[in-house]
Amino acid sequence: MKTIEQIAVELQGYDPQALSAGQVNEFLARLVTPVDATEHVSPFGALGRALAEDVISPISVPPHDNSAMDGFAFDGAQLGPDALALDVVGTAYAGKAWQGTVKPGQCVKIMTGAIMPAGLDTVVPLEFVKASAERIEVPTGVVKPGDNRRLLGEDLMAGQPALHRGQTLGPAALGLVASLGLPSVAVYRRVKVAYFSTGDEILSLGEAPREGAVYDSNRYTVFGLLTRLGVEVIDMGVVKDEPAELEAAFRSAAAQADAIITSGGVSMGEADHTKAMMKQLGDVAFWRIAMRPGRPMAVGRIEQAGRSAVLFGLPGNPVAVMVTFLAFVRPALQRLMGATPTEPVLLQAHSGEAMRKKPGRTEYQRGIVTRDADGRLSVRTTGNQGSGVLRSMVEANGLIVLHHGQGNVAPGDLVDVMMFDGAI
Numbered sequence: 001m002k003t004i005e006q007i008a009v010e011l012q013g014y015d016p017q018a019l020s021a022g023q024v025n026e027f028l029a030r031l032v033t034p035v036d037a038t039e040h041v042s043p044f045g046a047l048g049r050a051l052a053e054d055v056i057s058p059i060s061v062p063p064h065d066n067s068a069m070d071g072f073a074f075d076g077a078q079l080g081p082d083a084l085a086l087d088v089v090g091t092a093y094a095g096k097a098w099q100g101t102v103k104p105g106q107c108v109k110i111m112t113g114a115i116m117p118a119g120l121d122t123v124v125p126l127e128f129v130k131a132s133a134e135r136i137e138v139p140t141g142v143v144k145p146g147d148n149r150r151l152l153g154e155d156l157m158a159g160q161p162a163l164h165r166g167q168t169l170g171p172a173a174l175g176l177v178a179s180l181g182l183p184s185v186a187v188y189r190r191v192k193v194a195y196f197s198t199g200d201e202i203l204s205l206g207e208a209p210r211e212g213a214v215y216d217s218n219r220y221t222v223f224g225l226l227t228r229l230g231v232e233v234i235d236m237g238v239v240k241d242e243p244a245e246l247e248a249a250f251r252s253a254a255a256q257a258d259a260i261i262t263s264g265g266v267s268m269g270e271a272d273h274t275k276a277m278m279k280q281l282g283d284v285a286f287w288r289i290a291m292r293p294g295r296p297m298a299v300g301r302i303e304q305a306g307r308s309a310v311l312f313g314l315p316g317n318p319v320a321v322m323v324t325f326l327a328f329v330r331p332a333l334q335r336l337m338g339a340t341p342t343e344p345v346l347l348q349a350h351s352g353e354a355m356r357k358k359p360g361r362t363e364y365q366r367g368i369v370t371r372d373a374d375g376r377l378s379v380r381t382t383g384n385q386g387s388g389v390l391r392s393m394v395e396a397n398g399l400i401v402l403h404h405g406q407g408n409v410a411p412g413d414l415v416d417v418m419m420f421d422g423a424i
């Protein structure tokens with residue numbers, strides 16, 4: 001496990017007071033390594049988990065050549081310029097092989113998924129033939145030799161890697177695992193993440209409103225983001241800006257969890273105890289990131305009871321919390337979960353408005369992407385981009401990413417958008 005200082009010397013141009021978003025992710029890729037424990041779970045228990053080993057296919061899928069259609073199977077070599085008349089000599093059902101032999105001039109009625117009888121390579125679908133019970137006529141031009149036959153192993157050949165370590169198992173992968181006949185797969189153990197909000201002005205639900213105080217929203221957005229990510233969450237409530245309370249919270253979180261997420265108390269001018277306590281209990285760096293929103297952030301590790309938890313001290317502003325989570329915490333937690341982080345797929349849309357942007361920092365504007373009448377994608381902002389305006393995250397369906405080196409945007413310019421999809 002590397003210390004903050006060891007990582008800092010590895011990175012070119014590391015300046016905690018001026019990090020680009022890209023440098024933050026490079027740093028985190030070095031700080032966070034996968035949990036080491038793995039377990040075997042059934043496909044039903046594997047959704048959203050990261051594979052701990054490659055899955056090698058023990059069988060070929062499908063295990064036999066079989067029919068892709070309901071129809072009649074025959075030897076395609078007989079197809080010629082004229083219609084082909086064939087005698088029906090039997091029926092092949094899915095699930096049991098048809099045992100007879102088929103001579104030239106003959107065919108077998110066949111169901112989708114049934115094994116192709118020996119020597120037959122072509123299926124003419126039912127709807128294309130003139131058929132009586134004993135005889136069919138295959139018109140010209142409706143099939144070529146080999147049509148409508150699925151080949152042995154065309155999905156997967158025995159011995160081939162079907163899935164790779166670090167892959168996050170989605171619905172299709174669960175089905176693929178099952179299609180190989182595997183009752184279980186090796187996945188990394190579930191990651192536990194503890195989170196709490198800090199600040200004397202933060203009210204918990206149920207508390208009476210009072211002047212200068214706001215209700216805690218960060219715990220709820222963080223809960224939602226973490227749950228979507230598939231980690232086990234440990235909600236530690238709101239912690240007052242008081243050394244003993246903060247110390248107890250950090251110690252308890254580090255003793256139980258693999259990662260700790262806090263919000264608030266990491267800005268420059270903070271007169272509170274959060275930063276001091278992080279520093280006292282852990283190996284922590286305090287960063288100013290060249291981005292908007294989400295400039296201040298603390299990152300490091302807190303050791304407790306022989307365990308080590310990765311710490312993400314997020315800013316307090318509700319939008320900054322979500323943006324820093326998506327940009328940095330999410331890929332870092334994916335790594336901790338054993339998953340190979342996936343780059344979000346950015347789509348391009350035409351900006352509906354001018355946007356002022358200074359090169360030298362990454363900006364994330366809340367965007368609403370729509371399709372114009374002429375079919376092209378457009379994006380407009382949600383209006384007030386204040387980092388406290390949580391409503392903007394609700395109204396948006398994605399974040400407009402104005403990259404580090406990018407300057408002003410004119411109406412009609414193409415901009416990148418990170419769509420929220422399932423992440424939010």
Ligand code: AMP
Binds near residue numbers: 201317318
């Ligand atoms: P801080 O980073 O502690 O300076 O907080 C920045 C802003 O975010 C302040 O206006 C805080 O009141 C607000 N804030 C901090 N924590 C929360 C929270 N858990 N829920 C809602 N707003 C918060």
Ligand code: MG
Binds near residue numbers: 264272
């Ligand atoms: Mg504060």
